[in-house]
Amino acid sequence: MFCLTPIFSARRRIRLRLRLLSALLLPTALLCSAFSASAADVVMWNRNFDTAPVDAILALALRKTRDLYPATGVARTEPMEFDQAIQALRDNDGRMDIISAAASATLERDFLTVRFPVLGGLLGKRVCLIRRGDEARFRDVQTAFDFREKNLRICQGEHWPDTSVLIRNGLPVATSEEYRQLFSMLQNKECDCFLRGAQEILPEYEAHQQQVMIEPQLLFTYTQPGYFYVNKNNPQLAGRVELGLLRAMDDGSYQKLFTSLTQSWLDELQLSGRTVIPLNNPGLSPASRSLQSLSPLWYQP
Numbered sequence: 001m002f003c004l005t006p007i008f009s010a011r012r013r014i015r016l017r018l019r020l021l022s023a024l025l026l027p028t029a030l031l032c033s034a035f036s037a038s039a040a041d042v043v044m045w046n047r048n049f050d051t052a053p054v055d056a057i058l059a060l061a062l063r064k065t066r067d068l069y070p071a072t073g074v075a076r077t078e079p080m081e082f083d084q085a086i087q088a089l090r091d092n093d094g095r096m097d098i099i100s101a102a103a104s105a106t107l108e109r110d111f112l113t114v115r116f117p118v119l120g121g122l123l124g125k126r127v128c129l130i131r132r133g134d135e136a137r138f139r140d141v142q143t144a145f146d147f148r149e150k151n152l153r154i155c156q157g158e159h160w161p162d163t164s165v166l167i168r169n170g171l172p173v174a175t176s177e178e179y180r181q182l183f184s185m186l187q188n189k190e191c192d193c194f195l196r197g198a199q200e201i202l203p204e205y206e207a208h209q210q211q212v213m214i215e216p217q218l219l220f221t222y223t224q225p226g227y228f229y230v231n232k233n234n235p236q237l238a239g240r241v242e243l244g245l246l247r248a249m250d251d252g253s254y255q256k257l258f259t260s261l262t263q264s265w266l267d268e269l270q271l272s273g274r275t276v277i278p279l280n281n282p283g284l285s286p287a288s289r290s291l292q293s294l295s296p297l298w299y300q301p
Helices: 010-023 028-032 054-063 082-091 105-110 118-124 144-149 161-168 179-187 201-207 235-251 253-269 286-293
Strands: 042-044 074-076 098-102 112-114 125-131 154-157 173-176 193-197 212-214 218-221 226-230 275-278
Touching: 042 054, 042 098, 054 074, 054 098, 054 118, 054 235, 054 253, 082 098, 098 161, 105 226, 112 235, 118 125, 118 193, 118 226, 118 253, 125 179, 125 201, 154 161, 154 179, 161 173, 173 179, 179 193, 193 201, 201 212, 201 253, 226 235, 235 253
Parallel strands: 042 074, 154 173, 154 193, 218 275
Antiparallel strands: 098 226, 112 226, 125 193, 125 212, 125 218
């Protein structure tokens, strides 16, 4: 659940708002250029629709700012791999306006970053998709050392920020540039665990359940917020999304939407009853580390 209760004293609401505004680092000037925003749909990476309900979070932020900006919807890009999506955002040629992705010092340097942990930082609560019938291989794993000793291998995307986190924690990782290929790698025993965020694993399991299952015991955890990233030439959109998220957090609608989107999935995963394997995220930027003290932004099992 979120640590944040839905009702605050006025003083606590003001303190929280000020702390959030000081931690989220978009310049205030971006929030003041409201009326130059376009009414066209905001185009977001297709995978942000397919594996986690990030599109609903973005739509909420856009609705919360209709008093300042034109009403607009959220549209998906054509299918793209992660590296292609980042290039499309960098090109700023109309193919894509915004992406939600894991915190990355490189992405935070190259784009305008809305430093609000989308979906409560669930990217850092990770569970294995494994081959059906393979659960016994994971049964006695208690630590990352045990995982290595059992010759278990994780598969991840070649360019995903989480891949470097796993490698720097000494875990064996096999990679592919193609997302769909990772499921084939799992079936072909090139890896044993496709490690997925808690907010994305259920839709993926449902799409591949004849071949895979959700490993029932382990929970890999590390601090890994998912952010919205926008091209630096589109400050109006970045400012709008940040303001909308802050308003939604302040009036409780963000927490309500989060619960409606994820509660059944989180209940099914039973994160609080799993064996926790803590990992370090050494590449986390100072700005991202500073958000860890703002407990209302983070999901806690």
